[in-house]
Amino acid sequence: MSDTYHHGNLREALIEEGIRIINESGEDALSLRKVASACNVSHAAPYAHFKDKDELIEAIKESVTEQLMAEMEDAVKAAANSETAIVGMGKRYVSFFRGNPDYFKFLFGRQNITAHLRIDEKGDDDYPPFVLLKETYLKYLKENGIKKSRKKKEVELLKIWASAHGLAAIACMSGVIPSFDWDEMLEGDDLLR
Amino acid sequence: MSDTYHHGNLREALIEEGIRIINESGEDALSLRKVASACNVSHAAPYAHFKDKDELIEAIKESVTEQLMAEMEDAVKAAANSETAIVGMGKRYVSFFRGNPDYFKFLFGRQNITAHLRIDEKGDDDYPPFVLLKETYLKYLKENGIKKSRKKKEVELLKIWASAHGLAAIACMSGVIPSFDWDEMLEGDDLLR
DNA sequence: TGCCAAAACTTGACAGCGTAAAGATTGATG
DNA sequence: CATCAATCTTTACGCTGTCAAGTTTTGGCA
Numbered sequence: 521m522s523d524t525y526h527h528g529n530l531r532e533a534l535i536e537e538g539i540r541i542i543n544e545s546g547e548d549a550l551s552l553r554k555v556a557s558a559c560n561v562s563h564a565a566p567y568a569h570f571k572d573k574d575e576l577i578e579a580i581k582e583s584v585t586e587q588l589m590a591e592m593e594d595a596v597k598a599a600a601n602s603e604t605a606i607v608g609m610g611k612r613y614v615s616f617f618r619g620n621p622d623y624f625k626f627l628f629g630r631q632n633i634t635a636h637l638r639i640d641e642k643g644d645d646d647y648p649p650f651v652l653l654k655e656t657y658l659k660y661l662k663e664n665g666i667k668k669s670r671k672k673k674e675v676e677l678l679k680i681w682a683s684a685h686g687l688a689a690i691a692c693m694s695g696v697i698p699s700f701d702w703d704e705m706l707e708g709d710d711l712l713r
Numbered sequence: 714m715s716d717t718y719h720h721g722n723l724r725e726a727l728i729e730e731g732i733r734i735i736n737e738s739g740e741d742a743l744s745l746r747k748v749a750s751a752c753n754v755s756h757a758a759p760y761a762h763f764k765d766k767d768e769l770i771e772a773i774k775e776s777v778t779e780q781l782m783a784e785m786e787d788a789v790k791a792a793a794n795s796e797t798a799i800v801g802m803g804k805r806y807v808s809f810f811r812g813n814p815d816y817f818k819f820l821f822g823r824q825n826i827t828a829h830l831r832i833d834e835k836g837d838d839d840y841p842p843f844v845l846l847k848e849t850y851l852k853y854l855k856e857n858g859i860k861k862s863r864k865k866k867e868v869e870l871l872k873i874w875a876s877a878h879g880l881a882a883i884a885c886m887s888g889v890i891p892s893f894d895w896d897e898m899l900e901g902d903d904l905l906r
Numbered sequence: 907t908g909c910c911a912a913a914a915c916t917t918g919a920c921a922g923c924g925t926a927a928a929g930a931t932t933g934a935t936g
Numbered sequence: 937c938a939t940c941a942a943t944c945t946t947t948a949c950g951c952t953g954t955c956a957a958g959t960t961t962t963g964g965c966a
Contacts, residue, residue, distance in 0.1 A: 527943080551923065562945050564925080569943090573924065589841050596849065601856065609846060614880050628882065629822020635883070648782050653802060656789060663794065678880070683872065686879020687807050689821065690828070690871070720914080744952060755916050757954080762914090766953065 531569040531579075533559045538580045547626045552576065584623050588616050628689070635681075639673050653681055724762040724772075726752045731773045740819045745769065777816050781809050821882070828874075832866050846874055 527533065537558040541550050552573050553563040570576040595608035617624040635650040636643045639658070642651070657677050661668070668676070720726065730751040734743050745766050746756040763769040788801035810817040828843040829836045832851070835844065850870050854861070861869070 530943085552925090553923070563923095564946080565944050567925075567944095585841060589845070592842055592845055596845070601853075609842075609849065613842060624882070625822075637883075648778060649785055649802075649806060652782070652785055652789070656802065660794075678883070679876065682876050682879030682883055686875030686882065687871070689817070689879065689882055690830075690875055723914080745954090746952070756952095757917080758915055760915095760954080 527559065527561060527565075530559060530561060530565065534566055534569065534576060535579050535583050538576060539583065542580070542626050543620075543622055546622060550577075581627055584627065588613070588623075591616050637674060637678060639670055639677070650681060653677070720752065720754060720758075723752060723754060723758065727759055727762065727769060728772050728776050731769060732776065735773070735819050736813075736815055739815060743770075774820055777820065781806070781816075784809050830867060830871060832863055832870070843874060846870070 534555055537555050538550060541554060541558070552566055555576070556563045556566055559565075566576060570579065591612045592609050595612040599608045634643060634645050635647045639654075642654075654677060657673075657680065660666075661673065727748055730748050731743060734747060734751070745759055748769070749756050749759055752758075759769060763772065784805045785802050788805040792801045827836060827838050828840045832847075835847075847870060850866075850873065853859075854866065
C-alpha cells in the first residue's frame with residue numbers, strides 16, 4: 521500500500537490518539553504500543569517522531585494546554601476590564617478542568633483526594649489534613665460566636681483549603697526559580713489569611 | 714535460615730524501603746521487584762501482604778500522610794487560638810511539602826510546572842496560563858494606577874494563582890462528594906477575589 | 907508432644923512494556 | 937534514473953506486574 525506506508529501525518533495522529541486514550545481510559549492505559557497500533561502502525565514507528573515515550577506525553581500535554589489557553593484568552597476578551605478578567609480567567613481555569621478531570625489528572629497528577637467540603641457532612645476516608653482544617657475552622661467560628669450562612673462558611677473554608685493546597689502545589693511542583701524567595705513570601709501571614 | 718525465611722515484619726519493611734526509594738529516585742523508580750529485593754526477599758513475596766502494587770503504594774501514601782498529620786497537629790497545639798491555628802496549619806502543610814517535594818509529587822502528581830513568580834522576571838518555558846494571569850494582573854495594576862511594593866504585588870499574584878490552581882486541584886482530584894454543589898460555589902465571585 | 911492447616915515465601919512462567927538495532931520501503935532531490 | 941534521508945517494520949532484549957504451583961515455617965489444636 522503505497523499510500524499508507526508513509527502515514528503522512530503520524531505525529532499529529534499519535535497525539536490525537538493519545539488524547540483519546542487518556543480521555544477514555546486515563547493515563548495509566550497510555551502505552552506507546554497501543555497508541556501506535558491505534559494509528560495502524562508498528563510499535564516502533566513513533567520513534568521516528570519522538571525520542572521516547574516522555575516526548576510523546578510532553579507533546580500531548582502541550583496540545584491540551586493549548587485548548588486551555590484558548591478558553592482563558594476567550595475569558596479575557598469577554599471581560600470589561602482587567603479586574604474582571606482575572607476573576608473570569610480563574611473561573612475558566614477551574615471549569616475547564618472540572619469539565620475534563622482526566623486532563624487535570626494527566627497534567628498534574630493521579631491522586632484522588634476525598635474530602636467532604638459540605639460543613640454538615642463527613643466521610644470515613646476524608647483526607648485527614650482537610651478534616652483537621654475543617655474541624656479547626658468550625659471551632660474557630662464557635663469560639664468567637666461567629667454566625668454565617670452555610671454557604672459563606674463553606675466558601676471561606678474552601679478558600680483557606682485551596683490557598684494552602686494550591687500554594688503547596690506551586691511551591692513543590694514548579695521548576696526551580698532561583699530568584700524567588702519562598703521564605704520571604706511565607707514569613708508573613710498574608711498568604712494564608 | 715530459619716530466622717529469615719519468615720521475615721517477621723515484611724509489610725513494614727516494604728513500606729519503609731518504598732519510601733526510601735521514592736526519596737532517592739522518585740516514584741518512577743519504584744517497582745515491586747526492587748522493593749522486594751531491597752528487603753532481601755523474592756519478587757513475589759509482597760503478594761503475601763499486598764493485593765497488588767497499588768495496594769503497596771496506598772500503604773506508603775498512608776504512612777507519609779501520617780507524618781504530615783503529626784506536623785499539623787503539632788501546629789495546632791502550639792497555637793494560641795483557633796484562628797492562629799488555621800494559619801499555622803497552612804504554613805506547616807506548605808513547609809512540609811516544601812521540605813519533601815518528592816512526597817508531594819508522589820502523593821499528588823508528577824508534573825513540574827515552571828512559572829516565574831517574580832514580577833520582574835520571566836522564562837521561556839513558563840506555564841502559559843500562569844503567564845497570562847501575571848500579565849493581566851500587571852495590566853490591572855497599571856490601568857488603575859495602583860502602587861504597591863514588589864513583595865505585596867508578588868503576594869497578591871501568588872494568592873490569586875494559588876486559589877485558582879488549588880481550587881482546580883480540589884475540584885478535579887477529589888472523590889465524588891455528591892451533595893457538594895460546585896456550581897453554587899462558583900456562581901459568585903467570592904472564591905476568586 | 908505431635909500434627910496439620912494456614913501463613914509466608916520461593917520458583918518459574920507469561921504477557922505487556924519501552925527501547926535499541928538492522929533492514930525494508932518510500933518520496934524527494936539532483 | 938540514481939541516491940539518500942526520512943519513515944516504517946521486524947526482531948530482539950531486559951524489565952515489569954502478576955499468577956500458579958511448590959516449599960518452608962509458624963501457631964494452634966488434638
